[in-house]
Structure formats: structure tokens, C-alpha cells
Amino acid sequence: MKLSEIIKNLDAKVVNASDLDKEIVGGYCGDFLSVVMGKAPENGGWFTIMNNQNVAAVASLTEVGVIIICDGVEPDPYLDKKVRDIGLDLIITPYPVFEAVKKSGL
Amino acid sequence: MSDALHLEFEVSGNNFVSAGGASDEVKKTLKMLGIGAQYIRKVAIAMYEGEINMVIHAGGGRAIVDIYREKIVIVLKDQGPGIPDIDLALTEGYSTATDNIRDLGFGAGMGLPNMKKYTDEFNLESEVGKGTTVTMVVNFF
Numbered sequence: 001m002k003l004s005e006i007i008k009n010l011d012a013k014v015v016n017a018s019d020l021d022k023e024i025v026g027g028y029c030g031d032f033l034s035v036v037m038g039k040a041p042e043n044g045g046w047f048t049i050m051n052n053q054n055v056a057a058v059a060s061l062t063e064v065g066v067i068i069i070c071d072g073v074e075p076d077p078y079l080d081k082k083v084r085d086i087g088l089d090l091i092i093t094p095y096p097v098f099e100a101v102k103k104s105g106l
Numbered sequence: 107m108s109d110a111l112h113l114e115f116e117v118s119g120n121n122f123v124s125a126g127g128a129s130d131e132v133k134k135t136l137k138m139l140g141i142g143a144q145y146i147r148k149v150a151i152a153m154y155e156g157e158i159n160m161v162i163h164a165g166g167g168r169a170i171v172d173i174y175r176e177k178i179v180i181v182l183k184d185q186g187p188g189i190p191d192i193d194l195a196l197t198e199g200y201s202t203a204t205d206n207i208r209d210l211g212f213g214a215g216m217g218l219p220n221m222k223k224y225t226d227e228f229n230l231e232s233e234v235g236k237g238t239t240v241t242m243v244v245n246f247f
Contacts, residue, residue, distance in 0.1 A: 034216035037151050038223070042143075050211045054158075057126030058211075061133060061150040078123060 010093035053078035110172040119166030129154040188234035
């Protein structure tokens with residue numbers, strides 16, 4: 001599914017999106033970074049409520065397609081800067097994780 | 107064995123802003139060398155976990171990395187408090203991380219288990235009061 005469709009489905013605010021036509025395949029929900037690292041699929045959507053800079057490190061190392069912060073949580077300033085600096089895609093949806101997964105269409 | 111590409115990194119303690127920097131550098135290097143994505147992911151996960159452990163528990167440390175044609179050898183050395191019960195520390199879900207650390211998304215008790223799971227060779231030596239050395243090997247085949 002295209003990132004642009006996910007953004008639309010989730011009424012999401014875009015913090016950084018390098019390529020709106022990028023294909024996102026599958027996903028994973030979680031907040032414990034070690035668990036996410038072991039299980040999130042490459043090029044998938046990562047649904048989380050974590051908003052600190054370590055999210056960027058984990059997303060980059062595991063090459064997730066897009067970070068989807070749920071519940072309207074804003075990234076902290078370090079994360080906000082880091083995703084822009086290293087070109088990671090991050091969007092914010094107002095929906096809680098469960099709702100967000102259902103609405104995403106992934 | 108003489109054709110290794112040798113890299114060393116200082117990992118600073120309690121610095122979550124720079125945490126992951128060494129893992130990221132190694133990942134970039136492996137990509138440049140054309141190593142398969144499935145091996146790079148294993149290295150990235152295992153090394154990041156190790157780096158974070160040094161940041162959280164040991165006040166930092168040193169990462170010594172040697173990349174050969176057929177494998178990578180990662181040695182993580184710290185002079186932290188050491189691990190009193192290594193078997194317990196290797197148990198999935200066991201963690202000594204504080205609530206502050208958990209708030210950052212760490213402390214799931216999956217760090218050392220992930221390091222072991224994603225490497226082909228894993229060795230941990232630790233002495234209480236002196237420090238810990240972890241050696242990990244990932245084969246590229």
C-alpha cells in the first residue's frame with residue numbers, strides 16, 4: 001500500500017515523508033524497542049506511542065518503511081530533528097494503536 | 107585473516123542522543139561492501155543492543171569491529187559493574203533497567219537474548235566490579 005494512502009486513511013499529520021508513492025508492506029505494533037527491532041518487518045509500518053530519539057535509531061537500523069506515532073503523540077524535538085536529518089518517514093495519527101491499525105488498510 | 111577492515115568506536119555512557127551511532131556506521135560500511143541485507147540486519151540489531159547496554163548499564167565502553175570477507179567480529183568492552191548472574195541476564199524478559207530507562211522504550215529484557223539470537227557466535231565474559239566483554243560473530247553465508 002502506498003504511503004500516501006496510509007496518510008489519508010489515518011488522517012495523519014506528516015512530520016517527514018521522503019516519497020509518498022513508497023510501498024509499505026505489513027507492519028508491527030510495539031513500544032519496547034528491542035522487541036520491535038527483532039520483529040518489525042523491513043519496509044513495514046511501525047505503530048507506536050514512543051516519541052523519543054531512540055525510535056529513529058531503531059527504525060533506521062531495522063529499515064522500517066514508516067514510523068506511525070499513534071494517539072496524536074508528537075515526536076520530541078530530538079526525534080523530530082533526527083528523522084529529517086537521516087531521511088526517515090514519520091507520521092502522526094490521532095487514532096489509538098488498535099484503531100490506527102484497522103484504519104490503515106495495511 | 108589479515109585482510110580485515112578494522113573499526114573502533116567510543117560509546118559514551120548515558121548519552122541516548124548519540125546511542126546507536128557505532129551500529130549505524132558499521133551498517134553503512136557493510137552496505138558499502140555489498141554484504142547481504144539479511145546479514146546486515148542481524149549485525150545492526152545485535153550491535154545496537156550491545157551499544158545500548160553499554161550506555162544504560164556500564165557508563166559507556168568501546169566497540170572493536172573487524173570485518174572479514176566471510177564474517178564480522180564485534181567485541182564490546184566496558185568497565186561497568188559487571189553481571190553477577192549471566193544465565194539470568196540471558197533470560198528473555200529479565201531486566202535490571204530502571205523506570206526512567208523503560209520510559210525510553212528500553213528494559214524489555216530482550217537485549218542480551220537478541221544479541222545471542224542474531225549472532226552465529228556469542229560469548230560473554232563478566233566480572234563483578236571490573237566490567238564485561240561481549241564477543242559476537244556474524245557469518246556472511
